[in-house]
Amino acid sequence: MAFPPREFLSFAEKLMVSTQRPEALIRTAISRAYYAVFLEARERVRRKYPQEFTRLRRAGEVHALVRDLLKRMGQFSLSDKLYRLFKDRGRADYDLAPPLDDPVLAEKAIKLSQNVFLLLQKI
Numbered sequence: 001m002a003f004p005p006r007e008f009l010s011f012a013e014k015l016m017v018s019t020q021r022p023e024a025l026i027r028t029a030i031s032r033a034y035y036a037v038f039l040e041a042r043e044r045v046r047r048k049y050p051q052e053f054t055r056l057r058r059a060g061e062v063h064a065l066v067r068d069l070l071k072r073m074g075q076f077s078l079s080d081k082l083y084r085l086f087k088d089r090g091r092a093d094y095d096l097a098p099p100l101d102d103p104v105l106a107e108k109a110i111k112l113s114q115n116v117f118l119l120l121q122k123i
Helices: 006-015 023-048 050-054 061-072 076-094 103-120
Strands: none
Touching: 006 023, 006 103, 023 050, 023 061, 023 076, 023 103, 050 061, 061 076, 076 103
């Protein structure tokens, strides 16, 4: 059985229950919140447009492809929310300065991911 992407979001939620929230925890929660919805969205659009995934040249292209295919399906808001989470994840994973130590940022990413999951259930 395949790994359910929703478990990444559950993990991010569990991380934020901690009373101690070092920067690494906040960054990890933001990253997992993104990957939970990205992987769910990828699987849903791949079922509708499997041929589009055979044309990828680089692994990183799949993130933009998923957003583009969501737009093709008329899911513009969903694509925009996924892009916002993608940008937050990039900052959490790659931008070491300035510090990313405000837990509110992770809480917002988790709430947005929860919303995206609900929207994904409708497509």
